[in-house]
Amino acid sequence: MPYQDQTARNPFADPNSFSGRLVSGFVRIANAWGRVVIEGVTSLGDISVFTWRMIIWMVTARPRPETMMPTFYAVGVLSLPVVALTGTFIGMVLAIQSYHQFELMGLESKLGAVITMSLVRELGPVLAATMLAGRVGSAMAAVIGTMRVTEQIDALTAMGANPIHYLVVPRFLACVLLIPALTIMADFMGIVGGYFFSVVIFGVDHAAYLRNSREFVGGFDFFSGVFKSFFFGATIAVISCFRGFHCQAGAEGVGRAATAAFVQSFVMILALDIVLNMFLDGVYYSLWPGGSKLL
């Protein structure tokens, strides 16, 4: 009986023994992790090739105005109201959250500096990017995914149009070029909302509020917010279009692509935000070693 001989020699070979179960459990875990790693590396490779092809098309052939204009309109103009509205509310919420704490310390006149700084450096760009990922990114993935499922992408190729040039390049350019405008709008409306609540509702001194904002928040802070937004826009466009292009068949596949586009874009926005903040802080403190101080 060769099987019995083998188990007698090696207790791990018996799947019913404790050690055998332990080994098979480890094998299953290693197998699952291996699969996750392989899929991750494959996805990273695919998205890199996709991005590279998009860059090549972007620099070698200009997209047609008839494909650019509707995309710019959908990404920029139609996103403006929702970005402005959320910016206003965030500014107001910041004022409400900070006012009582600052009042206890007698620093309510510094509220303008805190609200404006939070908005231009962090909340404005991240908020505009999040709204863009939710409103435009998932829609891009769903549209391109539906085109994939209904063979419209094959039809484009069959008629001699490159789908990356026709579908991805205009969306990428729209996201990258228009997200700074959306960020500025979110900043501006947030500042207006914060000013309204602080000055009109809580009665903070108008002149002190504006003076502190002006003194504490500099051009670099504004620049860093806008600078980050370019990266956020590019990430949203690449991830969303990639998800759409690699959409699985059926309604469920399209839904999954749209959800994945938003979730992955959002996670990447936050991860990029950390990296870019570290980089920009490094630049800032190398240029102005003392930095600006609130107190």
Place this chain on the structure above:
Amino acid sequence: MDDPLLNQLASDQAAIQRPLVQTEALTIRFGRQTILNNISLSIARGETVAIIGESGCGKTLFLKSLAGLIPATSGRILFDGMDIYSMSETELTCLRKRFGFVFQNAALFDSLNIQQNIAFPMMQHGVPHGRSPQHLIEQRLSEVGLPRNVLPKRPSQLSGGMRKRVGLARALILEPELLLYDEPTTGLDPIMSDVINELILRTQSKYSVTSILVTHDMHSARKVADRVIMLYPFSRLKADEPQVLYDGPPETMEECPDRRVRQFVRGEAGERLMEMVAQQASHSDETPFLHDTIARREAQ
């Protein structure tokens, strides 16, 4: 033959006699799954070929690979003597001007209206010399039997049959040499199916175009095709069996010695039922539906 004129004539003659489409040992695999295996076919100019076979045998994949939409794992596809897989993307784009593809569900662009959809190939490759784009669009639309008032409409506002006809008009706009139809009559009522068949025949006679159509519809295959090719799913073939079970005129299909061809033409399940019973039995002990069906067939 030093005379350049004679040389030119000889090369033109050779080009005319050369098959328009040739596949040489075409094989397509996805991972470990082989869909098409060693397919070698030759399609002459002006021929209308119907490719038939049960679902999953790789008919649509074959059609898409001819248009260069799906890369082959091995083998070659020659269009007018040129290997499409050795071409650059730019060369392939230029070559696609000579193809027309009618997709199963028309694949019209939702974001464009009918006029823009039909004009799309002209936007990519330019308007044929000395022709007015508007006149061409209206001409193609009337050839497929649609009124001018559909031009400003969106694809979602048209019926399935109308969308297929718009798809045909779009494929015809640049007067291609090769038309590829993917299940042109699937999902249509019998009358609209016959309208599409008539359109295929009319297109064939008017433009002398070479046509390859993938279909399940035997009535359509018999009506429009000069030649029928039947593919069989690779996974169900015996070792060393060719994937092309039949290649000949539609009239002799029913006399084909291969039982699988005759069964497909007659629409009989044949041994597929027994295979399904065996498959079901391997997964579960209960097979009431299929056993009943087989018992009923045996009683008949």
